[in-house]
Amino acid sequence: MAKGKKKVPGLNTSSTADISFMLLIFFLVTTSMDTDMGLSRRLPQPPEDEEVKQEMKIKDRNLMEVRINSAGELYIKDGRGAGLCPEFNDNPEVLRDRAKEFIKNEIGSPLLPELLPTDIGGDIGVKYVTADHVISVQTDRGTPYEKYFAVQNELVAAYNELRDEISKQLYHRAFLDLDAEHRDMIRKIYPQKISEAEPKNYGGDK
Amino acid sequence: MKKTKREMPEMNTSSLPDLIFSFLFFIMMVTTMREVTLKVRFTKPSGTELEKLEKKSAVSFIYVGPPSDRALEEKYGKNTQIQLNDRYADPKEIRDFIYQERQSMENQADQVVSIKADVKTQMGYITDIKEVLRRSNALKINYSATRRK
Numbered sequence: 001m002a003k004g005k006k007k008v009p010g011l012n013t014s015s016t017a018d019i020s021f022m023l024l025i026f027f028l029v030t031t032s033m034d035t036d037m038g039l040s041r042r043l044p045q046p047p048e049d050e051e052v053k054q055e056m057k058i059k060d061r062n063l064m065e066v067r068i069n070s071a072g073e074l075y076i077k078d079g080r081g082a083g084l085c086p087e088f089n090d091n092p093e094v095l096r097d098r099a100k101e102f103i104k105n106e107i108g109s110p111l112l113p114e115l116l117p118t119d120i121g122g123d124i125g126v127k128y129v130t131a132d133h134v135i136s137v138q139t140d141r142g143t144p145y146e147k148y149f150a151v152q153n154e155l156v157a158a159y160n161e162l163r164d165e166i167s168k169q170l171y172h173r174a175f176l177d178l179d180a181e182h183r184d185m186i187r188k189i190y191p192q193k194i195s196e197a198e199p200k201n202y203g204g205d206k
Numbered sequence: 207m208k209k210t211k212r213e214m215p216e217m218n219t220s221s222l223p224d225l226i227f228s229f230l231f232f233i234m235m236v237t238t239m240r241e242v243t244l245k246v247r248f249t250k251p252s253g254t255e256l257e258k259l260e261k262k263s264a265v266s267f268i269y270v271g272p273p274s275d276r277a278l279e280e281k282y283g284k285n286t287q288i289q290l291n292d293r294y295a296d297p298k299e300i301r302d303f304i305y306q307e308r309q310s311m312e313n314q315a316d317q318v319v320s321i322k323a324d325v326k327t328q329m330g331y332i333t334d335i336k337e338v339l340r341r342s343n344a345l346k347i348n349y350s351a352t353r354r355k
Contacts, residue, residue, distance in 0.1 A: 016223035031237035141330030
């Protein structure tokens with residue numbers, strides 16, 4: 001037999017690049033890279049019984065009310081006083097600072113939430129904190145979502161900043177760098193208490 | 207002078223497909239499939255205290271905003287609509303939507319509902335949604351937003 005030296009011709013792969021390019025473009029078009037970010041909140045537990053509507057009695061000094069009307073105007077009321085807050089539109093940090101003072105009550109003012117001895121546990125022990133304070137956010141059905149979001153953002157920011165401050169003071173680390181146990185302790189010092197009442201109609205529908 | 211016939215050697219492109227394939231795999235890793243076709247228009251609010259949504263598989267989305275194009279606008283009006291999956295829905299339907307989503311999840315306790323709403327939406331819609339979510343025991347919510355400096 002003749003030894004036929006027939007070589008198998010190599011497969012032409014010059015189009016593989018085109019094929020993979022097309023796949024690449026398909027994936028670029030159909031997928032999105034945006035990472036979803038947002039403000040995380042927790043809703044209160046659903047009411048056990050529709051009929052039982054407990055009216056919790058909250059002392060005036062422990063309550064800070066933030067109302068947003070349908071024009072997006074802020075009305076803030078706490079022990080220090082009440083009134084519209086027109087500065088909020090240009091400078092939302094006004095609310096943050098006010099909330100921080102309220103939650104902290106550093107000087108033990110009788111107008112701000114009462115400081116109650118609370119067992120924090122761990123190496124902190126008993127500490128005076130404003131355990132009973134409540135920040136109540138009330139909206140109207142016509143309130144623009146933007147304003148509501150801004151208020152929520154500032155309130156959450158107030159808590160985050162306070163927690164960060166105390167954790168730097170006690171442990172010389174940022175709140176988010178602490179371990180779970182210490183974070184829980186810090187959370188006990190500044191418990192997040194933002195309550196959202198059912199929306200009311202202030203000054204009618206718009 | 208001698209005319210040397212020097213030809214430019216051709217570039218070897220045999221590794222080009224491999225390069226592109228590795229790029230393709232990279233893209234497939236870092237991106238996610240678009241969930242739905244949007245039928246509402248929304249500009250997210252901006253905030254500073256945002257958190258990343260970690261487990262994508264445990265997130266359900268609710269879109270709130272005005273209809274996104276003219277055809278839809280003529281059909282449904284210019285008012286705010288709530289979009290679940292691929293269609294407009296009533297706030298009452300959210301309950302079923304949430305239960306359905308929960309069925310398909312592994313860690314049902316981790317369920318997060320992301321509300322993507324337009325900044326101009328009236329709070330009435332949001333409050334209705336929140337009330338239904340609360341009654342459906344979907345308590346972890348996330349107001350979708352963009353980061354502000």
